[in-house]
Amino acid sequence: MRRSGDRVSGTYTHKEGRLEGTLSGNTLTGRWTQSNGKGRLIFRFNADFSGFTGVWSYGDAAPDRQWNGRR
Numbered sequence: 001m002r003r004s005g006d007r008v009s010g011t012y013t014h015k016e017g018r019l020e021g022t023l024s025g026n027t028l029t030g031r032w033t034q035s036n037g038k039g040r041l042i043f044r045f046n047a048d049f050s051g052f053t054g055v056w057s058y059g060d061a062a063p064d065r066q067w068n069g070r071r
Contacts, residue, residue, distance in 0.1 A: 032056060041067065 001010030001019075008028055009020040019041060021030015028043040040063050043054035051070035055063035 028052075028054075039063075043067070043069075 001008055003023065006023050007020070008023050008030070009018070011018050015034035015036050017032060017034045019030060019032045021028045021041065021043075026045040026047070026049070028041070028045070030041055032039055032041050037058055039056055039058040040060065041054060041056045042063050043052040045052045052068065054067045054069075056065050056067045057063040
């Protein structure tokens with residue numbers, strides 16, 4: 001992931017995944033896209049931004065599926 005001000009973008013290997021969003025404090029709110037779909041996401045980073053807990057959804061549905069990660 002890369003940050004420019006409050007904007008964040010990044011990629012991941014699963015299905016040519018991309019994400020982008022807005023960072024407010026330690027919370028990233030945004031969208032993901034893959035070769036097979038797209039949807040919304042909310043990530044809450046830990047204090048040093050080395051990991052996050054989050055949720056995602058398909059399309060415009062409210063995010064409710066778990067997505068966690070770390071460096």
